[in-house]
Amino acid sequence: MTQQCIKVRVTGKVQGVFFRRSTQQQAQQLGLNGYAKNLSDGSVEVLACGESSALAKLEAFLHQGPPDSEVEHVEVQAVADAQPDGFRVL
Template sequence: MAKICIHAWVTGRVQGVWYRQSTLEEAERAGLVGWVRNLSDGSVEVMLQGDEQAVRHVEAWLSQGPELATVAEVKSEEVEVSDELVDFQII
Protein backbone atom coordinates (compact mmCIF):
# COMPACT_ATOMS: atom_id res chain seq x y z
CA MET A 1 0.00 0.00 0.00
CA ALA A 2 1.42 3.35 -1.04
CA LYS A 3 1.29 6.04 1.62
CA ILE A 4 0.69 9.64 0.53
CA CYS A 5 0.05 13.03 2.13
CA ILE A 6 -2.29 15.70 0.74
CA HIS A 7 -2.42 19.37 1.83
CA ALA A 8 -5.74 20.98 0.88
CA TRP A 9 -7.56 24.31 1.15
CA VAL A 10 -11.36 24.42 1.00
CA THR A 11 -13.35 27.58 0.27
CA GLY A 12 -17.05 28.36 0.36
CA ARG A 13 -19.47 28.14 3.27
CA VAL A 14 -17.26 25.80 5.27
CA GLN A 15 -17.07 27.41 8.72
CA GLY A 16 -19.85 27.11 11.27
CA VAL A 17 -21.39 24.14 9.44
CA TRP A 18 -19.61 21.20 11.18
CA TYR A 19 -17.06 20.94 8.38
CA ARG A 20 -14.05 20.30 10.65
CA GLN A 21 -15.86 17.72 12.80
CA SER A 22 -17.21 15.92 9.73
CA THR A 23 -13.73 15.91 8.17
CA LEU A 24 -12.31 14.39 11.36
CA GLU A 25 -14.98 11.67 11.29
CA GLU A 26 -14.39 10.89 7.59
CA ALA A 27 -10.61 10.78 8.09
CA GLU A 28 -10.84 8.53 11.15
CA ARG A 29 -13.27 6.20 9.34
CA ALA A 30 -10.71 5.93 6.52
CA GLY A 31 -7.83 5.31 8.94
CA LEU A 32 -6.01 8.54 8.09
CA VAL A 33 -3.83 10.82 10.18
CA GLY A 34 -3.46 14.58 9.85
CA TRP A 35 -5.42 17.65 10.85
CA VAL A 36 -8.07 20.19 9.90
CA ARG A 37 -8.37 23.85 10.91
CA ASN A 38 -10.29 27.03 10.17
CA LEU A 39 -8.39 29.92 8.60
CA SER A 40 -9.06 33.60 9.26
CA ASP A 41 -10.26 34.16 5.66
CA GLY A 42 -13.22 31.79 6.18
CA SER A 43 -11.64 28.80 4.46
CA VAL A 44 -10.57 25.46 5.92
CA GLU A 45 -7.10 23.88 5.66
CA VAL A 46 -6.67 20.10 5.74
CA MET A 47 -3.74 17.67 5.91
CA LEU A 48 -4.57 14.04 5.04
CA GLN A 49 -2.05 11.18 5.24
CA GLY A 50 -2.36 7.44 4.86
CA ASP A 51 -3.10 4.77 2.27
CA GLU A 52 -3.39 6.43 -1.15
CA GLN A 53 -6.86 5.06 -1.91
CA ALA A 54 -8.21 6.22 1.47
CA VAL A 55 -6.60 9.66 1.11
CA ARG A 56 -8.08 10.09 -2.38
CA HIS A 57 -11.51 9.05 -1.08
CA VAL A 58 -11.50 11.67 1.70
CA GLU A 59 -9.96 14.25 -0.65
CA ALA A 60 -12.95 13.74 -2.97
CA TRP A 61 -15.34 13.99 0.01
CA LEU A 62 -13.88 17.45 0.81
CA SER A 63 -15.63 18.79 -2.31
CA GLN A 64 -19.00 17.84 -0.83
CA GLY A 65 -18.48 18.19 2.91
CA PRO A 66 -21.29 17.88 5.46
CA GLU A 67 -24.92 18.62 4.68
CA LEU A 68 -24.86 22.32 5.70
CA ALA A 69 -21.65 23.15 3.82
CA THR A 70 -21.48 24.76 0.40
CA VAL A 71 -18.02 24.05 -1.02
CA ALA A 72 -16.88 26.47 -3.72
CA GLU A 73 -13.43 25.02 -4.41
CA VAL A 74 -10.86 22.54 -3.13
CA LYS A 75 -7.21 23.11 -3.98
CA SER A 76 -4.85 20.34 -3.01
CA GLU A 77 -1.27 19.28 -3.52
CA GLU A 78 0.68 16.18 -2.66
CA VAL A 79 3.38 16.82 -0.07
CA GLU A 80 6.05 14.73 1.62
CA VAL A 81 4.82 12.06 4.05
CA SER A 82 5.50 13.05 7.67
CA ASP A 83 6.35 10.75 10.58
CA GLU A 84 5.09 13.48 12.92
CA LEU A 85 1.41 12.85 12.07
CA VAL A 86 0.14 10.13 14.44
CA ASP A 87 -3.61 10.74 14.65
CA PHE A 88 -6.24 13.06 13.18
CA GLN A 89 -6.96 16.31 15.01
CA ILE A 90 -8.93 19.52 14.81
CA ILE A 91 -6.35 22.23 15.47
Template sequence: MVRKRVIVSGTVQGVFFRDTCRSEAVAHGVSGWVRNLPDGGVEALFEGAEDAVAEMVAWARTGPPAAVVRAVEVHDEPAAGVRPGGFEVRPTPYRG
Protein backbone atom coordinates (compact mmCIF):
# COMPACT_ATOMS: atom_id res chain seq x y z
CA MET A 1 0.00 0.00 0.00
CA VAL A 2 1.20 3.49 -0.90
CA ARG A 3 -0.25 6.93 -0.33
CA LYS A 4 0.30 10.05 -2.42
CA ARG A 5 -1.15 13.54 -2.12
CA VAL A 6 -1.28 15.59 -5.30
CA ILE A 7 -1.93 19.27 -5.86
CA VAL A 8 -3.01 20.09 -9.40
CA SER A 9 -2.97 23.58 -10.86
CA GLY A 10 -4.31 25.00 -14.11
CA THR A 11 -7.87 25.07 -15.39
CA VAL A 12 -9.07 22.29 -13.10
CA GLN A 13 -12.22 23.68 -11.49
CA GLY A 14 -15.53 23.75 -13.34
CA VAL A 15 -14.40 20.97 -15.70
CA PHE A 16 -15.68 17.92 -13.73
CA PHE A 17 -12.18 17.19 -12.41
CA ARG A 18 -13.38 16.04 -8.97
CA ASP A 19 -16.22 13.84 -10.20
CA THR A 20 -14.10 12.26 -12.92
CA CYS A 21 -11.27 11.73 -10.42
CA ARG A 22 -13.68 9.93 -8.10
CA SER A 23 -14.90 7.68 -10.92
CA GLU A 24 -11.33 6.88 -12.01
CA ALA A 25 -10.25 6.14 -8.44
CA VAL A 26 -13.18 3.78 -7.87
CA ALA A 27 -12.42 2.02 -11.17
CA HIS A 28 -8.79 1.54 -10.06
CA GLY A 29 -9.68 0.44 -6.53
CA VAL A 30 -7.97 3.48 -5.01
CA SER A 31 -9.17 5.01 -1.73
CA GLY A 32 -8.96 8.64 -0.66
CA TRP A 33 -10.54 11.97 -1.52
CA VAL A 34 -10.45 14.98 -3.84
CA ARG A 35 -11.38 18.63 -3.26
CA ASN A 36 -11.17 22.06 -4.84
CA LEU A 37 -8.75 24.53 -3.28
CA PRO A 38 -9.50 28.21 -2.68
CA ASP A 39 -6.68 29.20 -5.08
CA GLY A 40 -8.34 27.45 -8.04
CA GLY A 41 -6.36 24.22 -7.81
CA VAL A 42 -7.42 20.72 -6.85
CA GLU A 43 -5.96 18.51 -4.12
CA ALA A 44 -6.36 14.74 -4.01
CA LEU A 45 -5.19 11.91 -1.79
CA PHE A 46 -4.70 8.48 -3.33
CA GLU A 47 -4.05 5.32 -1.32
CA GLY A 48 -3.91 1.76 -2.54
CA ALA A 49 -1.78 -0.67 -4.52
CA GLU A 50 1.36 0.96 -5.89
CA ASP A 51 0.45 0.45 -9.55
CA ALA A 52 -3.11 1.73 -9.09
CA VAL A 53 -1.94 4.86 -7.25
CA ALA A 54 0.67 5.45 -9.98
CA GLU A 55 -2.12 5.29 -12.57
CA MET A 56 -4.12 7.89 -10.62
CA VAL A 57 -1.13 10.21 -10.38
CA ALA A 58 -0.63 9.81 -14.14
CA TRP A 59 -4.32 10.55 -14.71
CA ALA A 60 -4.05 13.72 -12.59
CA ARG A 61 -1.39 15.03 -14.99
CA THR A 62 -4.07 15.36 -17.71
CA GLY A 63 -7.41 15.13 -15.90
CA PRO A 64 -10.73 15.06 -17.74
CA PRO A 65 -10.99 16.28 -21.36
CA ALA A 66 -11.90 19.91 -20.50
CA ALA A 67 -9.07 20.36 -17.98
CA VAL A 68 -5.84 22.19 -18.73
CA VAL A 69 -3.31 20.90 -16.20
CA ARG A 70 -0.29 23.18 -15.82
CA ALA A 71 1.48 21.50 -12.90
CA VAL A 72 1.14 18.57 -10.51
CA GLU A 73 2.93 18.41 -7.16
CA VAL A 74 3.23 14.88 -5.80
CA HIS A 75 3.90 14.27 -2.11
CA ASP A 76 4.63 10.81 -0.70
CA GLU A 77 2.95 10.13 2.63
CA PRO A 78 2.88 7.11 4.93
CA ALA A 79 -0.04 4.80 4.20
CA ALA A 80 -2.72 5.33 6.82
CA GLY A 81 -5.26 2.66 6.00
CA VAL A 82 -7.94 4.81 4.39
CA ARG A 83 -11.22 2.91 4.13
CA PRO A 84 -10.71 0.40 1.28
CA GLY A 85 -12.70 1.28 -1.81
CA GLY A 86 -13.85 4.56 -0.33
CA PHE A 87 -13.23 7.68 -2.39
CA GLU A 88 -15.06 10.90 -1.69
CA VAL A 89 -15.42 14.40 -3.06
CA ARG A 90 -14.76 16.79 -0.18
CA PRO A 91 -15.81 20.42 0.17
CA THR A 92 -13.37 23.26 -0.47
CA PRO A 93 -11.48 24.08 2.74
CA TYR A 94 -12.28 27.41 4.34
CA ARG A 95 -9.65 30.05 3.73
CA GLY A 96 -9.90 32.75 6.38
Protein backbone atom coordinates (compact mmCIF):
# COMPACT_ATOMS: atom_id res chain seq x y z
CA MET A 1 0.00 0.00 0.00
CA THR A 2 1.30 3.39 -1.00
CA GLN A 3 1.38 6.37 1.30
CA GLN A 4 0.12 9.64 -0.14
CA CYS A 5 0.21 13.14 1.28
CA ILE A 6 -2.08 16.11 0.90
CA LYS A 7 -1.88 19.69 2.10
CA VAL A 8 -5.22 21.31 2.80
CA ARG A 9 -6.10 24.96 3.46
CA VAL A 10 -9.45 25.48 5.18
CA THR A 11 -11.04 28.93 5.35
CA GLY A 12 -14.03 30.26 7.25
CA LYS A 13 -14.66 30.29 10.99
CA VAL A 14 -11.97 27.68 11.69
CA GLN A 15 -9.81 29.24 14.42
CA GLY A 16 -10.86 29.23 18.06
CA VAL A 17 -13.49 26.53 17.50
CA PHE A 18 -11.51 23.36 18.35
CA PHE A 19 -10.79 22.80 14.62
CA ARG A 20 -7.14 21.76 14.90
CA ARG A 21 -7.71 19.43 17.86
CA SER A 22 -10.74 17.83 16.18
CA THR A 23 -8.69 17.36 13.03
CA GLN A 24 -5.93 15.73 15.08
CA GLN A 25 -8.42 13.34 16.68
CA GLN A 26 -9.89 12.38 13.30
CA ALA A 27 -6.44 11.91 11.75
CA GLN A 28 -5.24 9.74 14.61
CA GLN A 29 -8.36 7.55 14.39
CA LEU A 30 -7.68 7.14 10.67
CA GLY A 31 -3.98 6.30 11.19
CA LEU A 32 -2.71 9.44 9.44
CA ASN A 33 0.45 11.42 10.11
CA GLY A 34 0.91 15.16 9.72
CA TYR A 35 -0.15 18.37 11.42
CA ALA A 36 -2.81 21.05 11.71
CA LYS A 37 -1.80 24.66 12.26
CA ASN A 38 -3.37 28.11 12.29
CA LEU A 39 -2.22 30.54 9.61
CA SER A 40 -1.97 34.29 10.11
CA ASP A 41 -4.82 34.96 7.63
CA GLY A 42 -7.32 33.09 9.86
CA SER A 43 -7.26 29.83 7.91
CA VAL A 44 -6.03 26.40 9.02
CA GLU A 45 -3.40 24.37 7.16
CA VAL A 46 -3.47 20.60 7.41
CA LEU A 47 -0.79 18.22 6.16
CA ALA A 48 -1.90 14.60 6.18
CA CYS A 49 -0.12 11.47 4.99
CA GLY A 50 -1.43 7.93 4.79
CA GLU A 51 -3.66 5.62 2.79
CA SER A 52 -5.86 7.25 0.15
CA SER A 53 -9.10 5.97 1.69
CA ALA A 54 -8.17 7.49 5.08
CA LEU A 55 -7.18 10.76 3.41
CA ALA A 56 -10.57 10.89 1.68
CA LYS A 57 -12.32 10.46 5.03
CA LEU A 58 -10.25 13.23 6.61
CA GLU A 59 -10.94 15.50 3.65
CA ALA A 60 -14.68 14.89 4.09
CA PHE A 61 -14.34 15.84 7.77
CA LEU A 62 -12.46 19.02 6.85
CA HIS A 63 -15.34 20.09 4.60
CA GLN A 64 -17.67 19.78 7.61
CA GLY A 65 -15.44 20.65 10.57
CA PRO A 66 -16.38 20.42 14.26
CA PRO A 67 -19.80 21.71 15.42
CA ASP A 68 -18.82 25.36 16.14
CA SER A 69 -16.88 25.86 12.90
CA GLU A 70 -18.17 27.33 9.64
CA VAL A 71 -16.13 25.99 6.74
CA GLU A 72 -16.29 28.25 3.69
CA HIS A 73 -13.65 26.76 1.39
CA VAL A 74 -11.33 23.76 1.31
CA GLU A 75 -8.33 23.75 -1.04
CA VAL A 76 -6.49 20.43 -1.44
CA GLN A 77 -3.18 19.78 -3.15
CA ALA A 78 -1.02 16.68 -3.43
CA VAL A 79 2.37 16.88 -1.70
CA ALA A 80 5.47 14.84 -2.45
CA ASP A 81 8.34 13.99 -0.12
CA ALA A 82 6.56 14.66 3.18
CA GLN A 83 7.32 12.16 5.95
CA PRO A 84 5.74 13.37 9.18
CA ASP A 85 5.77 11.18 12.26
CA GLY A 86 2.53 11.18 14.25
CA PHE A 87 -0.11 13.91 13.97
CA ARG A 88 0.54 17.17 15.79
CA VAL A 89 -1.25 20.42 16.46
CA LEU A 90 1.14 23.28 15.74
